[in-house]
Amino acid sequence: MPAGGRYVYGLRYSTNMSLTRTRARRATINDVADAAGLSRGTVSRVMNGEKYVSDEAKQAVEEAIARVGYVRNNAARNLVTQESRAIGLIIHEPHSLLFEDPNIGSILLGANEVLSKADYQLVSLIIDSDRDSRRVADYLRGGLVDGAVIISARASDPIAAAIADIGLPAAFVGHPEGTPALPYAAIDNVEAARNITGRLLQTGRKQVGMIASALDRDSGKDRLAGFQAAMGSRFDPNLVVEYPLYTYAAGLEGMQELLRRAPHLDGVFAASDAVAAGAMTALQEAGRRVPEDVGVVGFDDSSWALRCRPQLSTVRQPADLLGSTAAELVLAQLQGLPGTPRVLETTIIWRGSA
Amino acid sequence: MPAGGRYVYGLRYSTNMSLTRTRARRATINDVADAAGLSRGTVSRVMNGEKYVSDEAKQAVEEAIARVGYVRNNAARNLVTQESRAIGLIIHEPHSLLFEDPNIGSILLGANEVLSKADYQLVSLIIDSDRDSRRVADYLRGGLVDGAVIISARASDPIAAAIADIGLPAAFVGHPEGTPALPYAAIDNVEAARNITGRLLQTGRKQVGMIASALDRDSGKDRLAGFQAAMGSRFDPNLVVEYPLYTYAAGLEGMQELLRRAPHLDGVFAASDAVAAGAMTALQEAGRRVPEDVGVVGFDDSSWALRCRPQLSTVRQPADLLGSTAAELVLAQLQGLPGTPRVLETTIIWRGSA
DNA sequence: ACATCATCTGGGAACGTTCCCAGAGTACGA
DNA sequence: TCGTACTCTGGGAACGTTCCCAGATGATGT
Incomplete structure (x- = not known):
């Protein structure tokens, strides 16, 4: 030596x-x-x-x-202490959407803040292929993390099943059905969508459509359900268009399609702010005035909302709080406490677009 | 048992x-x-x-x-094999900007693809406070990763110094000066900014300003330098406004300020596409037509560019390639090969905004 | 003077792997 | 028949920590 x-x-x-x-x-x-x-x-x-x-x-x-x-040497330390003081955060998002969705960043930062205070390291693992999926599952199982937060899970996400299988303390952001009985931090998408659609109807709109997105996810499905509930007998399936992702492009195309189907449409509920922004562009290019001719409402109250002209009326969903709450649920389980699912409040933010 | x-x-x-x-x-x-x-x-x-x-x-x-x-048990395995088959990716980004910048997602996915193929797990570590900074440094030092990719580093970033100190194989995305002698994958921001400003001048603009951002970063500083180089004797410091972050809001305010200073301005180089989008909104609200009255160019060719009306003329920077190249540099070092810095090509994408 | 207690230190054992060497068995060619 | 090579298996040692117990020392109270 x-x-x-x-x-x-x-x-x-x-x-x-x-x-x-x-x-x-x-x-x-x-x-x-x-x-x-x-x-x-x-x-x-x-x-x-x-x-x-x-x-x-x-x-x-x-x-x-x-x-x-x-x-x-942390490997040696982890081995003997049987813990790692790290929490994994699994991001399973389609290529094109990753990080164009401002919610993800907020969720991440929210989770990081809570974990940081508790002196846990947040490690983000992204899944972009089946190969990733397997490797991430191995990583989670291998004792390199003490728990996991799962965001943007699909129904029947294999990684969620793997986590439940090995009994790793975990929590979802959102609440996809068909997933194992793990605690979650979520909002009530049905209720929120119902509320904002109702508010839109109160402005006197006669013919209201929806640009639905991401129906393979709980959020997408529930927002459509809420819209339908609010519309009641006035619901017309022909005035609903569906796209796979919450994107600006979906809003653009979706709005064009709706205008083709119903030129006298005077209200639209877009499944997210990004979608709403695309819809507003399409409306303006088609010569419609917002909100005079057509009222538009979105969902998220993300940075998109303030970028629109006029600014967007939307549902505020506390993305950072979703992240921090999910992190707390994991920490609670680590202390042997029960992780009780939590549903967070949403509020309607009414601006100029409707 | x-x-x-x-x-x-x-x-x-x-x-x-x-x-x-x-x-x-x-x-x-x-x-x-x-x-x-x-x-x-x-x-x-x-x-x-x-x-x-x-x-x-x-x-x-x-x-x-x-x-x-x-x-x-991976902890035990890592201990004896003296490797973890994981690579850390450090994201050090101001709160508000995290993931509103589409580049970060692309860099991440690019790096993930390369590492995934080499059967390495990418673990992202975000730094949002001094406390995080210390914890992440410990994590990196502790043998839980075999290498690191550092994105959005500031000049004199303490984490970069820590990495160099322990000799962990690493690579930067971007090339902040004042950082330790580590390999990097970067673009030539000076040259690219000079080129697009030159192209803007070729459209016959007489009075061209710039909305500069992030001057504490190499990219921000270099883009300003390139602008100045292209302007030559026509450079007027009074037509440059500066903002801390590459944001839509910076573009909005920056453009308003520029119009106040120079109502007859007929060209603007925005330091990023997000900034350019904000600038276009401000111009349109001020009654200026783009590109007839004022030509606007941006930087990144991110998803913002296609969202603008008219669509943005900009510099295409291969964000995914930056990520994958940086990952390759780390892998090379892991195999004992030298990590030679690489400068990637940019191209001008000319659309309707100028 | 002695028991008791708190403070401080050393080092064996254990954590769960992989690595490596020794050795047994089998196949094959000279 | 024997030597050699290949295939397969077992188990000791090592990786670098923390945990825990035993023991030394000094202070305190009776």
Whole structure:
């Protein structure tokens, strides 16, 4: 053991900034103990801030740690403590939509904030192929995370089943049916959609359509159900168009199609703000005035809403709170508490588009 | 050891869907060995698909694995193999911008694709506070990842210094100056900005301004430098407004400010597409026609570009390629090869906004 | 003077893998 | 028949921690 040496990955710089790595032995807790003239146990106690360490010992260890460049090996630590202090967040989103949906970022940050405070590391795992799906399942099973938050799950998502199978503490954001009995943080999409559609009808609209999206997800399906409920006998299936994703493009095309089917349409409920933004563009290009000729309402109150002209009337869904609540549900389970599903409040934000 | 039992985390369901966890002992490789009537070594060989395992043994092991519900403990595996087959991707982005910037999603997916093919797990770590910064540094140091990709780094980012310090194979997306000598995948922002500004000038504009953003980042600074280079003697510092972030809001306000300073302005280079979209809204609200009265160009060719009316003339930057290239640079280093910095091509996409 | 208690330290054992070596069995050619 | 090579299996050792117990030391109370 090279005395006084610095055990780190060796870096060998070659010409103009490229570099190759020569892996040297990393310092272990024993190297620190030797350097400090103390035992492994004492070093461990210092590292973990336990009591019953003399001031001299503490100082000697800290100095030795700095001298040999010691960093704790978490794999070894996880192995013996049987925990990782990390929580996985699984993002299973179609390619094109990933991160165009501002909700995902908010959910992530909300979850991160809660976990950060509890001194857990959030690790995000994205699933973009079947291969990913398997690898992520292995990762989750392998003891590298103590729990998981699952967002944008499809009904019958295999990864959710895998998680339930191994009994990893977990929580959903949203509440896809057909998924295992795991706690979730969600909003009541049916109720919210019913409310905003009702509000739109109160402005005196006679012929109201909907651009529905993502019917393979609970949110998409429920928003359509809420719309139908609000319309009651006035519901006309011919005035509903369906698209696979919550996108601007869906709104654009969807609105054009609706205008083709019903030129005198005077109200539209778009399944998300992005969809609503696309719809407004289509309306304006077709020479319709918003809100005079056609009232438009959306869903999410994402950054899209303020970008529209006029600004969008929409349902505010607390995306950050969904993330933080789901994280709390996981933490609760980690402490042996029950994870009770939670339904968060939505509110209608009425602006100029209807 | 409960014979024939299934060693998994126990789940105890209580009333109405809430559940508590009772952690039971997980099956180990020894349990599998016992159940199969074989040895640890043989089970390990089957798990890792090594040769020199008889068909009977293989079958017996696979059956035993299923019977006892065995999943490999990755912490133990990482400990002995000294690798994790995971690559960290560090996202250090201001709260409000996270994931409103479509580039980040593309970079992530690009990196994920490359790593997935090489059978590495991508784990994204987001930094949203100083506390996060420390925790992420610990995570990276702790042996839980074999390498790292750093995106949206600031000049003098502490996390980058930490990575270089421990010698973890890493690569930047972008090339902030003042950061350690790590390889990077980047575009030439100066050149690209110079080109599109030049192209804008060719349309006969006399008075051209710029809405600059994110001057604390290499991309923001370089785009301004390129603008100035293209303008040459016509450069007027009074026609440059500066905002901290690449946002729609910056474009909106920036354009209003520019119009105040120079009502006869007939061209604008916005530092990103989101900024350009905001600028176009401001112009249209001020009664200016685009492109007749004012030509607008952006940067990124993100989904914003197609959303604008008219669609945006912009610089296409291959965000997915940036991600995948950075990932490749990390993989190369993992194989002992040098990680040579790479500068990717940009192209001008000319649409209707100028 | 002695028992008791708190403080501090050392080091064996365990966590669950993979690696590697030794050894048994079989096949084949000289 | 024997040597050699290949196939297959078992199990000791090691990876780098934390946990826990035993023991030393010093302070305190009776």
